[in-house]
Amino acid sequence: MRRAGVVTHGRPEQIGAGIARLQTVARESGVDLVVSPEEAAKHAIAPSDGDDEVDIVVVLGGDGTMLRALARQLGDGIPVVGVNFGRVGFLSAMDRDGLESGLTRIFAGDYDVVELPTIEVVAAGARHVAVNDVVATSGSLGRMVELEWAVGGEPLGRVPCDGVICSTPSGSTAYNLSNGGPVLMWGIDAMALTFVAPHSLHARPLVVPRGRDVLVWNRTGSVPVAVLVDGHRVAEVSPSERVDIRLAQERSLLATLPEATFVSRYRQSFSA
Known part of the structure; x- marks a missing residue:
C-alpha cells in the first residue's frame, strides 16, 4: 500500500x-x-x-x-x-x-473487503443513492401520512403511518433496527422494509430481494411526504406522487x- x-x-x-x-x-x-x-x-x-x-x-x-x-x-x-x-x-x-x-x-x-449493496431512490425526477437507508416520512411534523405500496409490481394496500424505511444490510442496524425491523447480515443482497409507527395490525417488516422494486405513493390528502437519503432530505413528494426504490448497481466497499x-x-x- x-x-x-x-x-x-x-x-x-x-x-x-x-x-x-x-x-x-x-x-x-x-x-x-x-x-x-x-x-x-x-x-x-x-x-x-x-x-x-x-x-x-x-x-x-x-x-x-x-x-x-x-x-x-x-x-x-x-x-x-x-x-x-x-x-x-x-x-x-x-x-x-x-x-x-x-x-x-x-x-x-x-x-478484508466486504461488498455491501446500496439503494437507489427516484423521487421528484431525481435519482439518489443511499449507503444506509431511504426513508419516506411525513413532511409535516406530527402529521400522519397514508402510504400505498407495491413490491415487484404487486400491490400491498395502504398503511396509515409516520413513514417507511428501506434499509441496506449495513443500514439495517440503524433507524430500521430501532423501529423493530429485521437485521440483515452482511452478504445478503436485499433490503429491509419497515413502517414507522403504523396504525395497522398488518404492516409487518419485509425483506425484499434484488430485482423487486418498491413503489410508494403518497395518498394523504394534504400532507407532503419527505424523502431522506442517509438522513439528508433530498425531495418532497406531493399527494398522489410516487417514490421508486430499488437496490442499486453501486456497492460500498468496507475494509475491515x-x-x-x-x-x-x-x-x-x-x-x-
Whole structure:
C-alpha cells in the first residue's frame, strides 16, 4: 500500500490527537497520507501536493463520518476503513485505542473487503443513492401520512403511518433496527422494509430481494411526504406522487480487520 486518504469527524475536537497518531503510523508504515484542503483546514495541517489517487480511505469518526466517506467513494473501487471516534461505531473496524495496531495491519495489507449493496431512490425526477437507508416520512411534523405500496409490481394496500424505511444490510442496524425491523447480515443482497409507527395490525417488516422494486405513493390528502437519503432530505413528494426504490448497481466497499466480523460487531454493539 502506497497512499491513503483521510476523512475525519465534522468536529475536529472529537478525534483529539487522532490525526497525529495516524500520521505517525503512516510514516512508520511507509504510507503517504492524502489530505484534502478541507481536512487540512480542519486540523491546521498542510494539504497534500499532487494527485489524490489512493489505495484506501481511513476514517477517524463515527458511523456518520463512515457513511459520508462510503458515499463519496461509491463506484471508484476504493475501500474505506474506520477507526471509531463516535458512539456506536458499528461500521468501524477498530476502536480509538486500537488505532496504532489496527492501522499498522491495514497498511500491511492484513484486511478484508466486504461488498455491501446500496439503494437507489427516484423521487421528484431525481435519482439518489443511499449507503444506509431511504426513508419516506411525513413532511409535516406530527402529521400522519397514508402510504400505498407495491413490491415487484404487486400491490400491498395502504398503511396509515409516520413513514417507511428501506434499509441496506449495513443500514439495517440503524433507524430500521430501532423501529423493530429485521437485521440483515452482511452478504445478503436485499433490503429491509419497515413502517414507522403504523396504525395497522398488518404492516409487518419485509425483506425484499434484488430485482423487486418498491413503489410508494403518497395518498394523504394534504400532507407532503419527505424523502431522506442517509438522513439528508433530498425531495418532497406531493399527494398522489410516487417514490421508486430499488437496490442499486453501486456497492460500498468496507475494509475491515479479519476478526472484526459482522457477528463480533453486532455482539459488541447491541448485546447487554
